[in-house]
Amino acid sequence: MVTKPNQNLAAWNIFQGNMRILKKKQKQILKDFRDRLTAQQVEQLKGKLS
Amino acid sequence: MPHDSIRHRPNNAERKLQSVEVPLEMDADKIEKTLGTQELQEKAETAVSEFVQNGIPQAEKIAAEFGVEVDEQTRVELERLNIQAKQAEDFFKSSIKNRLLDVRAKVLNKVLPGTRIAELATHTAEFPFRQKLERTLNEYKKSPPENLEDIINTYSNYSNLHNRVSQANVEFPDVLESYLREVKEKHGLDKAIQDYKKVPPELFSYDRNTTLGYWFVQEACNEINDKGLARNREDAIPFILEKFKGMNELVLSGYRAADLPLKKEDILKLLMESSDTPAGKWGILKNIENISSLGQRDYDQLSDKLFDVYLDLDPTRLLLSEKHLQSFNELPEDVRTEKITKMLSNNSHRFATQLRLIDIPDSVRDKIWPIVDKNDFSFKNQFLKNADAFRELGVSNEDAINTTVERNARVGELLEFLQQKDIANYGFSEADKKYAYEKMIASMKPDQLLRIQGMRKCFDDEQIAGVAYKVLSSPIPEPRYLVALASNLDSIQLNSFQKKDLIQKMLSDPNSQGHLVHSLEKFGLSQVENYHIIDTVAPEQAFSELQKLTALQGEVITGEQKKLLRNKLAFQLPQSFLSNFADFNLTEEEEKAIAPILYEGIFVNLGVDRSFQVDMLAATRAKTGERIPFTPETQHRFENLFAQAKPSAFRKYASKLNEAIPVEMDLDNLPINKTYGQLEKLQARSANEDHDPWKTDLDPLVNKAIENKILNLNQPKDGEILVDFVKEYGMNNVPTILEWHAALERSKTLADLPQEIKKQIEKELKIEIGSFENKGQITKEIKKFKGRIQETLLNDEIPEEFLTTEVGKEIFGMLKGNTHWEKNDSLADMIYKWRSFSRRKPELAKVPENYQEVSMSIPALIRRSLNENEEELAQKKENEVLDNPHLIGIIQSLDSAFKGADQIQSTESEEEDKEKFLKRWSELKKDIIEELTQERHSLDLRIQNEPKEQARIGMSKRVEKIAEDIQKVENFEGSANLNEMMEGLIKVVPKKSKNGEAALRQISMKQMMEIDPAAAAGLKENIDFTSDRLTPEKLTAWNTYLVDYINEHYLNSEQVEEHTKHPAFSAELLNELKSLYGLNEDLKKNLVIQLRDKLQSVRNQGVEATTKTIDVSLVPNKGLLRIYGGDIGDACYSSQHKELAEGDYPGITAFTFVTGRGTVNERLRGSLLAIETETSKGENVLLVRANNPQENLLGQVDNDELIKQTLEQMKKLAERRGIEKVVVPLDPASASCSNRKNVASYYRTKFSDAERIALEDMPETNFNGYDVWNPHGSHGVVEI
DSSP, X not given: OEEEOTHHXXXXXXXXXXXXXXXXXXXXXXXXXXXXXXXXXXXXXXXXXX | OHHHHHHHSOOHHHHHHHSEEEOTTOOHHHHHHHHTHHHHHHHHHHHXXXXXXXXXXXXXXXXXXXXXXXXXXHHHHHHHHHHHHHHHHHHHHHHHHHHHHHHHHHHHHHHSOHHHHHHHHHHSOOOOHHHHHHHHHHHHHXXXXXXXXXXXXXXXXXXXXXXXXXXXXXXXXXXXXXXXXXXHHHHOHHHHHHHHHHXXXXXXXXXXXXXXXXXXXXXXXXXXXXXXXXXXXXXXXXXXXXHXXXXXXHHHHHTTTTTOOOOHHHHHHHHHTOOSSHHHHHHHHHHHTTOTTOOXXXXXXXXXXXXXXXXXXXXXXXXXXXXXHHHHHTSOHHHHXXXXXXXXXXXXXXXXXXXXXXXXXXXXXXXXXXXXXXXXXXXXXXXXXXXXXXXXXXXXXXXXXXXXXXXXXXXHHHHHHXXXXXXXXXXXXXXXXXXXXXXXXXXXXXXXXXXXXXXXXXXXXXXXXXXXXXXXXXXXXXXXXXXXXXXXXXXXXXXXXXXXXXXXXXXXXXXXXHHHHHHHHHHOHHHHHHTTTTTSOOHHHHHHHHHHHHHXXXXXXXXXXXXXXXXXXXXXOXXXXXXXGGGGOOOHHHHHHHHHHHHHHHHHHHTTHHHHHHSXXXXXXXXXXXXXXXXXXXXXXXXXXXXXXXXHHHHHHHHHHHHHSSSOOXXXXXXXXXXXXXXXXXXXXXXXXXXXXXXXXXXXXXXXXXXXXXXXXXXXXXXXXXXXXXXXXXXXXXXXXXXXXXXXXXXXXXXXXXXXXXXXXXXXXXXXXXXXXXXXXHHHHHHHHHHHHHHHHHTTOOOTHHHHOHHHHHHHHHHHOOOTTOXXXXXXXXXXXXXXXXXXXXXXXXXXTTOOOEEEEEEEEEEOXXXXXXXXXXXXXXXXXXXXXXXXXXXXXXXXXXXXXXXXXXXSOHHHHHHHHXXXXXXXXXXXXXXXXXXXXXXXXXXXXXXXXXXXXXXXXXXXXXXXXXXXXXXXXXXXXXXXXXXXXXXXXXXXXXXXXXXXXXXXXXXXXXXXXXXXXXXXXXXXXTOOOOOHHHHHHHHHIIXXXXXXXXXXXXXXXXXXXXXXXXXXXXXXXXXXXXXXXXXXXXXXXXHHHHHHHHHTTTEEEEEEEEEEEEEEESSHHHHTHHHHTTOGGGGGHHHHHTTOOTTEEEEEEEESTTSTTOEEEEEEEEEEEEBTTSOEEEEEEEEEEOHHHHTTBOHHXXXXXXXXXXXXXXXXXXXXEEEEEOOOTTSSSOSOHHHHHHHXXXXXXXXEEOBOOSGGGGGXXXXXXOTTSXXXXXXX
């Protein structure tokens, strides 16, 4: 019989960690994108209003 | 948050992973299921695809809300994240896979034999190859397959598998290696070569081949040597190439390790014809870097082959040559994309690839560009040459680009850059500019320019370097030097290839950069030629030698190494040079020459260069050699620097440093200088640096104390502590005791002593400090401890402290000392071995009866240290003695005769020896005839211009006589019987022929070598025949040979064959030879002898014999001091620790020389071996071997008296033991009699007439590989 230590779990945790960081970045990019568009829209509206 | 909950609450798959039991018989699929890896991988895939869905589609949704498109920047950024997520997934999968494979391998390995696994593996599954291979191999080593076929089959399977799994090179196991070794032993080398050829070449990796190649080439060299086919490795090359035909990879990977001096042409040929196997390709890649003189034509020739290799192994390189880049661009697009992606993922190639992307067609670049991190730049990248292109591509880190351009010193680019920036506004000062240009030129790659444009043109006005040079307001050394070099090169007698080579070596060596050029300038161009760098060793090699030394700092360098390095001075990197400065034993002249570059060494070596970079003005001035005032801060840095230097080196070179550094400093008043001055009064420097306690003990002690912040020698107080320590404990390298001592000195009372030191002392010395009243008691305990260890050791017992305490180990190291020959055997191991032997055979572990400690009283020598004036005067006198053209001529003629004779000395067959000699004679004959012919020609000329008839007739007669002589020489065929040869020679060659004399000298030397190889070997060992320089050592060695051997034996006036070992010479020949060697009259008139005596008296100035005596004890030992006797005597048998510890050689008892017996100054000063054995006739005999008092003891007492009394003591010992005869081996120093020259020469003078005695051939009489039993060998013994 061979006993298997949980090294695969370590690999899985690393993967999870990486994905978490990437998700944060992705979220930030999308947020920035939305903010930018909102700001543009506001500018446009301001322009229309004036 | 979902991911967090995954982490904290394991799901099913994860739970399984934490601890899974895998049944052995389970097959691959089942294992996977059991481990649940499939499940996890699917999870990862889902996570990533969700992530991707959440990216760009989400952005598009947002954009749609606002009624616009997603902009490019957002899209690219999100894409990059997607790629990274995909990478994370791949990485995870591959780790899971490896893990899985590993488990499978483990399972299979338990149930199947290795061969079966390999077979199975090839057909069924993938395996983590390396680990498994290793495991199985371990099994194999126990019972390797016996026939080649089995080996090949097994490993072919492995190799196929390995290629499939990792696409890496196959590590071919050493089973084959041992198989081949065995084949060679049993059936000879040729059979081994045949077998090697049967192995498919793709089974070898380059590295594996290196081991095998080394072995094969080495064995072949030995064979060639045994057969006498070639005299050295160079001559052996054609044979080797023939022998290994078709095994190019093997030779290519092994020749360097085996020291085979292949020429460039040979290597190129091997490269061109090497195979397409992995080993072949690696061979090309690795060797191409190592041929330093590869020219454009060679590259062109290899181009196609290189392209394939690079594409396969190192695609980045393809981007570096226009031609390769062109071919690369012709490849299909997807191949290129794949290759470049591979490069980008490789850390060491990433930067280069990024920057070269500019030159790749848009179609390929556009695909890759999104994954390049555009701000990820290395400032030191060498390949950036077009900054604008990068700007266009959106690389926004302007600073990075500019800095890179600047640092890369692409001169043209920099100039452009500076002009654009408007130099004046940029704020460059003149000094800044100058410094920048210097850096630039030092780091540019002139060799590339040179290859295309040639040296001269390089500095034409239109060329960038030329422009740079002109722009400067005042010239800086490097370009000025290069310009000078360019115009002077033609005047040096070198061919154009050599010149190019020289320049390339100087300028392209990345290690030395501009320093080399700078150093060369200081030496003057004419020196370049003298150093023969082109034909011999490249500066890089000298540099790596130095690096090795630096790494081994503290190790003693051999004389040979020193010589080698000294000759390379011109090419040293100053920083490495400095750290080894003291080890070079430079002459004053050499020191002067090197001084100007020394200061660079200090800066670069220890980081002060940074302070210079801040102070550019200072740096610039420093480089031009002006002395400048320093800021207090820099001055402080210097002081710190000096405090960190090795004490011995600092003391020796302090004044020289003062000259070399570009600042005025008052070195005399530095605290360290005072400290060292006081220390010198306590422990004088010893003449022989290798045995100077300043070097062996103080240097490492102080260095370690500074490193561990125990002492700061800039503080006068710390200096006092060090001086006190030496007073109390001697100049001994025992760092722990120094640490305690410092702590004790610093604390006012016992209570102040730091707790950890207290604890350490209590633990190590096994005492309770609590009960002590004052600090002095601790000091006493430490001294007692040290004394106790020494006493135990000399009583032939093993001090327990050696094993149980740190200080014990330190004291042991100090007592034992370092030797040239040291092997790192663990002390504990040796003690264990010896103890277990003592238990098994207690009677053999004890010193035999009647061996007892004895004491001798030896007259002391006092060497008064010379004052500076005296020293200078002595050096001057010494130089005067040596600088005698007549003497130099004599020594050179002796050297060349010896060298000539040595070359034709053959060891094996007489036939060959004869052949070689006769060949040499025909050469010598040619020389003689040429000399005579020339004389005739000049006479002919004079006759034509001679107005007087009478004179003309006289001269004509002489011409006739010369013609006759020529005929005679021509007709003299020579004889391999050297007596006959010489007798004949003096009859046919006219007396005044210089070449005739040279021939006679060479032939007689050959005879001397034959009849007394030991004497000749003694000479050879003491002389560096590779150098023409006349050193005191050379003079002394020749003097000894002339007086002790040639005059005493070879040309002994009695001419008795037993003594001269050659048939008697005729009176005429004897006379001729005597006058040839200047021995026919009063020896005092012989210039060599005369001047050597003079030299000796100069050297002995300050040595005064005294009536004072020194007590030297001889202490017999069987145990630890026998095991480490070689170390204590600094002798070669220190390689025998293990054997001695295991109780081998029971007949050997060691004696240790001890001075200051029983006092605090007790020191172990050397060792000798007393060996009880028998003559071949069965008489008991005491053999005295390895009689090695340490050099520093020899420097302290009357040598002859010490040796004489020691031998007398041995005779007394023999008497006590009932042994009749005492014998010593008669061989040169460093063989079996002793490693000390003085001992060997004492033996030679006193006993060389005695008859050799045959001893019983047994382990004791073969100890350490010397067959002293054999009266006909080179180490035979004589009775004393």
